[in-house]
Amino acid sequence: MGLLSDPNRRRALINLLTRLNAPICAVCYIAGVAWFMGLAFEPFTLRTYMSENAMGSTMVEERFPAGERALATGREFAAHKKRAGGMPVDWLVKTMQSRGLEVFTQKFSRTLPFPDENKERYMVKGTNVYGILRAPRAPRTEALVLTAPCSPGDDNNQAVGLLLGLAQYFRNQIYWAKDIIFLVNEHDLIGMQAWLEGYHHTNTTGIDWSPLQGRGGSIQAALSLELSSDIITSLDLVLEGLNGQLPNLDLANLFYAFCQKIGVTCTIQGKPCCPDHDADGNEASQRPTMGGPRAFFTCHHCWQVRTNDFSFINQILKLNNLLERLHQSYFFYLMPSLSHFVSIGYYMPAFGLLAVILLLRALDLWVQLATPPVRTEDGIADLEQSSPEVLSVLTPLVISHLTGAALYFFPIQFQATAVEHFPVSESEAVVLTAIAIYTAGLALPHNTHRLLSGEGVEQDWRVLKLIAVLYMAVLLGCTALINFSLGFILALTLVPMAAFITPHRPKVLSAFIMVILSPACTLLFLVFFFQDLQEIPVSFEDGWMLFLSVISQGILDHSLYGSLVYPLIALMVYPCWLLFWNILFWK
């Protein structure tokens, strides 16, 4: 503190920071990226361990004797599904009832804001069927949920068969302490959303659902089954949540402990668990990969993982033993492999190093603004100067946010008009409108301040940049706290751009770099990058089509499930980026 109360040393420190600003920023950036890369290196990460005592070693039976019968049920389900041309509701109800469950159905319907071309649906109507296994001598206060989505085509029939087989097996056991809900939901995520909203009697996304008749108390944990082949060679754990929410790490640990015990190849998000298991991982070609109900449960305060799993009675039994909700272990973590994890304390510094760059730039600008070139000693003159300054800073702020608002609202509002005037389908209209507004935003606002204040002042762009830099620091900081992956990717591209943009840089080159580093282009690159990681490289044209469908999915996810990525980009990140665009073209 002596450092700051001593004006000399403070000045020395500030001088150092301003003089070495650019090199420090560069070092920070490299250090941040290196730190992040280091997280993949095993010695730098922690081994997973079980925090919840109740899920530790327990005496459980690990044989599931009715595997063959479950497969037969799966085949029967497939036949009935084909005959009914959708979910065989009556058959499911009858089968579940014969297995001694209390069976209920829920109808739901939802009209999408525009037709979804990937899944070919617009007016969605469906039925969820669920059966409750009442725990003997328990007062209906807690529940576990086991779900299997009823997918179109031949997918996932075995999962439903397994679900029903498990229901039968579990029904004959006495040791349940929590009700177990077996749910077969239609239209994957929409059905799941409808069921969860019905269960909690809330309506956040505007789905029409019929109220549920039977409940089982507060949901403690949920597992979702996906299985599309008769023979299992490997298990895959998928940890996903809306807006970057994750299930408690103990649920993943449980899966890992289980994998180790039975000695089956286990993968996480499709990647083999440990490097030396690579060979085994590759032979697991039957491993199904498809979209299913991801962790909506996380937003309803119940934790879920999705497993493509064959005999995980063990997991259910251990969840049954839970005395409390899962809370002991981490909620913020990254998993480089099944056996290792990175906790928030280890990964946040990587982002912190990137965010420091913005703060250093802000400090630099602040110092530059605070020591104006000696021009006048008169305070009154300064005051007079400050009023147009406010206006010239405020105008770009307002305009870029209005553009952002237009990007958020117009694509869906004006899809009908667009379809009338151009030969495109609704979903193309929405995506193309979004891209058009995005591009138009580049041309629109960057000379407005001249209309107001006549001549742009050297000081003004500094004030604007100071505000923009701080704005971006806060924005990225909040995003990274909630959803680290999104925050870090945005920071990687936006921070260098934000740090070094001034009106004095070569215009054409800078503009080109800025466009390359803009959120939309980042998304485009990520599409290619992701395909590369999946080892299914695509041509540019296919990649572009994928990019378009990703945008439409983003908009749909927002209106269907309340995903926050689209509004975040449209209302915050894009306007923030526009501010820097504005600075580049400051005159």
Next chain:
Amino acid sequence: MAEQRFRVYVCVRVGACVCMCLGLCVWVMCGCGRAHPKDDFQEELVIRPLQSGDVYASFQFRTLWETDFMKGNKVSHYRLFPKSLGQVISKFSVRELHISFTQGYWRTMQWGQPFMPSPPVTDHRFLRYATLPREIVCTENLTPWKKLLPCGSKAGLAVLMKSEKLFHSSFHSQAVHIRPVCQDSECTTTSWELRQTLNVVFDLHTSGQGKREWSLFKMFSRTLTEACPLASSSKIYIDITDNPQGEQFELTPATHLLSQAVVLGDRRTFSVYDLTEANTFGSMRSLNLLIRWKSSEGDMLRPLLHAERYVAGYGLQTGEIHTLMYNYHPFRSFPILLLDSVPWYLRLYIHTLTVTSKGKDNKPSYIHYQPSKDRVRPHLLEMLVQLPPNSVTEVTVQFERALLKWTEYTPDPNHGFYVGSSVISALVPSMVAMDTNNTKERPLFSSFFPCKEESSYFVRIYTEPLLVNLPTPDFSMPYNVICLTCTVVAVGYGSLYNLLTRSFQIEEPNPRLAKRIANVIRRLRGVPPLA
């Protein structure tokens, strides 16, 4: 075995003699007493095969004692009535006591109405009403309960109570009810009644291995060989109302003894087995009742009143309690009294209380609300609501979850906090009156007015208890907080203190080294130094 039994007899005889003697003593000493107080013990078991394939067994043991614990009477001799309870009653002048230990939830929609309703997983007392929703009932509650019986678990129906079987069930509820009852129609004197009840529902799938076949041995792993010798009546009733011609299930050994009773507004027929008669046990000297289903068809009469409750919403800030009450009567509405006691840490927003049935506002005719006081008393909400026929009435009230002090959290706070079940008391129209089916043969004079028996009956039902999560701190937090506050105080206070106590002086700029040397030389020379 026979010898042992004989010894028991002897003991009892001796006991009776002592009792007589004591009675005489009292008479002699006071000169105003009556003959020794009469006591009476009855036991019965009702078995109702349920449509779902489950089976419901209800034991009742009644001890009636013509004595008076009140008015300063010192009762010191006990015969059938358990002494441990009698002492409690006389010491604390208890008027009435009802305690029930229940594990599980009565599934009204599958099992119909129970003979004795009890709240799920609770221990409750009237007059002073309390519930303990987190308690677990186990064998250690059953053993003392069995000891209250005159025959213990040595003879009579109580031999069936093997704890490993009774707790291998879907529902288990044991209760003790003590109350004064009138001895005669004028009610000049009262006698004390002790009723011990035990209700169990055995599950088709877990206890019955999925076979629709039940026997006493399968249910209790015991058969009956005798009645309790102290019991004046010892009977088993099997509910055969749904099975008049034996088309649903088959009952062996058959009995011709039938009994009819109106239970909960419904006329039921029972097969009766009298254990005090030797021929009940047949040549095998043991009774093993066997119920074998013939078909799984047919449906059970739904109970007319059904209720359920749940918490809506998610997150840890607010929520909403929904109570649903179903009236399945096709044409009659009836009033119910809803009693809800909610702990103070759910802060009810009573202005959000709504009562709707059939989509319309249903104004309760009476509302009594006693607001909670933090850490002192819970919310108490009582409402008299009319349930329209064939409808669902929904009572909703929003609440906010309070943040407790950190010492107030129970162990395992992340499990959540229980809210006891709400109690719904109602006078439900009788099923007999509802019966519009004229195909049943009955005398013409009896069918003109459908209401023959009492037109309504009293029912008390309990909803599910709720498990509500409260915002729970991370309990390692105090350490973090201490670290953080110490750092902030040290840094903030330190620098402020530094600024306040420091004396500021204008510092002379340090002269350069060359100048200093020059000044030393100048001083030596006696010339004034350089500035």
